Amino acid sequence: MEEKQYIILRGTLVSGKKEGQYFLSKDKYKTQFIEKMDIDPFPGTLNVRLKEEHLSDFNDLIESEGIFIKGFETEEGSYGDVIAYPSKIEGLKAALVIPRESDYTEVAEIVSDVELRKELALQDGDEVQITVELG
DSSP: OOOOEEEEEEEEEEOOOSHHHHHHTSHHHHHHHHHHHSOOOOSSOEEEEEOGGGHHHHHHHHHSOOEEEOOEEETTEEEOOEEEEEEEETTEEEEEEEETTOOOSSEEEEEOSSOHHHHTTOOTTOEEEEEEEEO
Protein backbone atom coordinates (compact mmCIF):
# COMPACT_ATOMS: atom_id res chain seq x y z
CA MET A 1 0.00 0.00 0.00
CA GLU A 2 1.35 3.39 -1.00
CA GLU A 3 2.13 5.74 1.87
CA LYS A 4 0.43 9.12 1.64
CA GLN A 5 2.64 12.16 1.45
CA TYR A 6 1.87 15.60 2.78
CA ILE A 7 2.97 19.20 2.43
CA ILE A 8 2.61 21.48 5.42
CA LEU A 9 1.86 25.13 4.63
CA ARG A 10 1.66 27.89 7.23
CA GLY A 11 0.43 31.42 6.94
CA THR A 12 -1.84 34.11 8.29
CA LEU A 13 -5.50 34.63 7.66
CA VAL A 14 -6.44 37.49 5.33
CA SER A 15 -9.74 38.76 3.95
CA GLY A 16 -10.45 37.74 0.40
CA LYS A 17 -12.25 39.41 -2.46
CA LYS A 18 -15.53 37.66 -1.58
CA GLU A 19 -15.43 35.86 -4.95
CA GLY A 20 -15.28 32.38 -3.36
CA GLN A 21 -18.74 32.89 -1.90
CA TYR A 22 -20.14 33.66 -5.34
CA PHE A 23 -18.41 30.79 -7.13
CA LEU A 24 -19.14 28.16 -4.49
CA SER A 25 -22.84 29.01 -4.63
CA LYS A 26 -22.92 27.67 -8.20
CA ASP A 27 -24.47 24.19 -8.34
CA LYS A 28 -22.06 22.90 -10.99
CA TYR A 29 -19.08 23.59 -8.71
CA LYS A 30 -20.88 22.47 -5.57
CA THR A 31 -21.93 19.13 -7.10
CA GLN A 32 -18.36 18.35 -8.18
CA PHE A 33 -16.95 19.12 -4.72
CA ILE A 34 -19.52 16.78 -3.19
CA GLU A 35 -18.84 13.97 -5.71
CA LYS A 36 -15.06 14.29 -5.98
CA MET A 37 -13.99 15.61 -2.56
CA ASP A 38 -16.89 14.54 -0.29
CA ILE A 39 -17.23 18.19 0.73
CA ASP A 40 -20.49 20.12 0.52
CA PRO A 41 -18.76 23.50 0.37
CA PHE A 42 -19.67 26.33 2.67
CA PRO A 43 -20.14 29.31 0.31
CA GLY A 44 -16.84 31.08 0.83
CA THR A 45 -13.14 30.35 1.05
CA LEU A 46 -10.67 30.87 3.86
CA ASN A 47 -7.72 32.85 2.51
CA VAL A 48 -4.28 32.23 3.98
CA ARG A 49 -1.31 34.43 3.05
CA LEU A 50 1.53 31.93 3.10
CA LYS A 51 4.78 32.56 4.90
CA GLU A 52 7.65 33.18 2.51
CA GLU A 53 9.39 29.92 3.46
CA HIS A 54 6.30 27.98 2.25
CA LEU A 55 5.92 29.65 -1.16
CA SER A 56 8.19 27.23 -3.03
CA ASP A 57 6.16 24.26 -1.69
CA PHE A 58 2.97 26.07 -2.75
CA ASN A 59 4.39 26.66 -6.25
CA ASP A 60 5.39 23.00 -6.47
CA LEU A 61 1.85 22.08 -5.47
CA ILE A 62 0.42 24.25 -8.26
CA GLU A 63 2.48 22.20 -10.73
CA SER A 64 1.36 18.84 -9.28
CA GLU A 65 -1.71 16.80 -10.10
CA GLY A 66 -4.77 17.43 -7.97
CA ILE A 67 -8.46 16.74 -8.34
CA PHE A 68 -9.91 18.44 -11.40
CA ILE A 69 -13.06 20.53 -10.88
CA LYS A 70 -14.35 21.35 -14.36
CA GLY A 71 -15.40 24.87 -15.25
CA PHE A 72 -18.60 25.65 -17.12
CA GLU A 73 -20.49 28.37 -18.94
CA THR A 74 -23.88 29.90 -18.25
CA GLU A 75 -25.76 32.89 -19.60
CA GLU A 76 -24.09 34.92 -16.82
CA GLY A 77 -20.59 34.07 -18.01
CA SER A 78 -17.88 31.45 -17.84
CA TYR A 79 -16.48 29.83 -14.72
CA GLY A 80 -12.99 28.41 -14.93
CA ASP A 81 -11.44 25.11 -14.00
CA VAL A 82 -10.22 24.56 -10.46
CA ILE A 83 -7.63 22.12 -9.12
CA ALA A 84 -8.37 20.90 -5.59
CA TYR A 85 -6.17 19.10 -3.08
CA PRO A 86 -7.51 17.11 -0.11
CA SER A 87 -6.37 18.98 3.00
CA LYS A 88 -6.87 19.58 6.67
CA ILE A 89 -6.77 22.95 8.34
CA GLU A 90 -6.21 22.77 12.06
CA GLY A 91 -7.45 19.16 11.87
CA LEU A 92 -10.70 19.86 9.98
CA LYS A 93 -11.39 18.29 6.58
CA ALA A 94 -10.93 20.79 3.77
CA ALA A 95 -9.66 21.28 0.23
CA LEU A 96 -7.01 23.70 -0.93
CA VAL A 97 -8.28 25.08 -4.23
CA ILE A 98 -6.36 26.74 -7.01
CA PRO A 99 -8.47 28.39 -9.69
CA ARG A 100 -6.71 28.09 -13.07
CA GLU A 101 -7.34 31.80 -13.66
CA SER A 102 -6.26 32.96 -10.21
CA ASP A 103 -4.05 35.98 -9.71
CA TYR A 104 -3.16 34.83 -6.20
CA THR A 105 0.47 33.75 -5.98
CA GLU A 106 0.98 33.71 -2.24
CA VAL A 107 -2.53 33.16 -0.94
CA ALA A 108 -3.98 29.67 -0.45
CA GLU A 109 -7.76 29.38 -0.72
CA ILE A 110 -9.39 26.77 1.48
CA VAL A 111 -12.85 25.23 1.03
CA SER A 112 -14.63 23.23 3.72
CA ASP A 113 -18.12 22.05 4.53
CA VAL A 114 -18.14 24.30 7.60
CA GLU A 115 -17.57 28.01 8.03
CA LEU A 116 -13.93 27.75 9.06
CA ARG A 117 -13.65 31.26 10.51
CA LYS A 118 -16.51 30.52 12.91
CA GLU A 119 -15.67 26.87 13.59
CA LEU A 120 -12.05 27.66 14.50
CA ALA A 121 -12.75 31.14 15.96
CA LEU A 122 -10.35 32.73 13.47
CA GLN A 123 -9.85 36.33 12.46
CA ASP A 124 -7.52 38.16 10.09
CA GLY A 125 -3.93 37.94 11.25
CA ASP A 126 -4.31 34.56 12.98
CA GLU A 127 -1.75 31.94 12.01
CA VAL A 128 -2.95 28.59 10.67
CA GLN A 129 -1.46 25.37 9.38
CA ILE A 130 -2.71 23.58 6.26
CA THR A 131 -1.81 19.94 5.71
CA VAL A 132 -2.15 19.10 2.01
CA GLU A 133 -2.40 15.47 0.95
CA LEU A 134 -0.41 14.54 -2.16
CA GLY A 135 -0.97 11.68 -4.57
